[in-house]
Amino acid sequence: xxxxxxxxxxxxxxxxxxxxxxxxxxxxxxxxxxxxxxxxxxxxxxxxxxxxxxxxxxxxxxxxxxxxxxxxxxxxxxxxxxxxxxxxxxxxxxxxxxxxxxxxxxxxxxxxxxxxxxxxxxxxxxxxxxxxxxxxxxxxxxxxxxxxxxxxxxxxxxxxxxxxxxxxxxxxxxxxxxxxxxxxxxxxxxxx
Amino acid sequence: xxxxxxxxxxxxxxxxxxxxxxxxxxxxxxxxxxxxxxxxxxxxxxxxxxxxxxxxxxxxxxxxxxxxxxxxxxxxxxxxxxxxxxxxxxxxxxxxxxxxxxxxxxxxxxxxxxxx
Numbered sequence: 001x002x003x004x005x006x007x008x009x010x011x012x013x014x015x016x017x018x019x020x021x022x023x024x025x026x027x028x029x030x031x032x033x034x035x036x037x038x039x040x041x042x043x044x045x046x047x048x049x050x051x052x053x054x055x056x057x058x059x060x061x062x063x064x065x066x067x068x069x070x071x072x073x074x075x076x077x078x079x080x081x082x083x084x085x086x087x088x089x090x091x092x093x094x095x096x097x098x099x100x101x102x103x104x105x106x107x108x109x110x111x112x113x114x115x116x117x118x119x120x121x122x123x124x125x126x127x128x129x130x131x132x133x134x135x136x137x138x139x140x141x142x143x144x145x146x147x148x149x150x151x152x153x154x155x156x157x158x159x160x161x162x163x164x165x166x167x168x169x170x171x172x173x174x175x176x177x178x179x180x181x182x183x184x185x186x187x188x189x190x191x192x
Numbered sequence: 193x194x195x196x197x198x199x200x201x202x203x204x205x206x207x208x209x210x211x212x213x214x215x216x217x218x219x220x221x222x223x224x225x226x227x228x229x230x231x232x233x234x235x236x237x238x239x240x241x242x243x244x245x246x247x248x249x250x251x252x253x254x255x256x257x258x259x260x261x262x263x264x265x266x267x268x269x270x271x272x273x274x275x276x277x278x279x280x281x282x283x284x285x286x287x288x289x290x291x292x293x294x295x296x297x298x299x300x301x302x303x304x305x306x307x308x
Contacts, residue, residue, distance in 0.1 A: 028221060028240050031266065035222035049229070050237040060241055 001047040003033045013057025017064060025060060069170060078166045100169075107162050114154035121147025202234060206242060208285055211270065211278035214252060218269040243268060251277050 007026055014022045029050065036046040050056070065081040125144025129137030209232065213224055225239035246252045251274035256264045270278065 025240065025244075028243075028266070031220075031263065032222050032225070032236070032240075034263070035220075036226075039226070049235070051235055056237050056241075060244070063241055063245060 001044055003030075003043045003047070006033075006043075006047045006050070006053050010053040010057055013054045014060060017061060021064070069166065073163055073166075078162070081166065081170065103165060107158055107165070110158040110161075111155060114151045114158060116151075117154065118148050118151025121145065121149075121151055202232060205232070205285070206234060206238065207246065208278070208281045210239075210242065210246065211251070211274060211281065214268055214270045215275065215278050218267045220257075220265045220267050224268070246274070250274075 007030060010029060011022060011026050014025060017025075032050065033043065033046055037043070047053075062081075065077075069077045069081040121144045123144070124147060125141055128140025128144055131140075206228070209228055210224060213219060213227065221239055221243055224243075225236040228234050228239065229236045243252065247254065247268075250271055252268045253271050254266050254268055257267050259265045
């Protein structure tokens, strides 16, 4: 692989990151080629030692996604980190995927149920006293407030569980980081 | 996962090695990569994501130096936080590796006597 080809493929793989970041990463690798050439090495050998440019790019993107999630735990960052992880196309993640989809849908339905209970509680609180409920208006109001509090609590617990889940995935992904594989599998790193 | 241990070991130690090299003197990525590739057999491509991460963690910072061979070089130096991280990780590593060494060098139990 030539220097130009390596850098082009790296740049293409980084597509989607901020342009300054892409330029910086590509410049770092270009400098690597310059230094290595000055040390008397040939471009194809340098490229092989660096590893597959697409995989390097994927790993940089995953790292960027994970850092954003760790800096700021917002739903969109969680989605970005998960999408990047799945992009890594690690076999382990693929194995986990059905399980993940299951857990994620349970969490999503818990959220929806929490919202439903909250709205139901609000309705009982506002409308309940006018329908002559058994036990009098006060009971309806108390039940309404109780349901709303339950909805809030459920949503909070679900949020905590979701953060745990994403944190676990981040930890799992780091554990399975494949950056070092090129060093351990010299044969594989040379091929495309 | 038999290879897992080796990956984990190298990965864990890689950051410490970079901190150690930079604590001796400021350096540029190629030389760090070449050195670590020779000494502990890590992939040269590993260094760039690692340096980016250490930079965003505030352990290292960069500056440019005119180079006789072509464009200016990006040098890395340890920040105050990087220096602290180095001291802490080095102490941890030494404690850990001494413990492992002690276990590895423990005399084998004799073949004849039962262990009490």
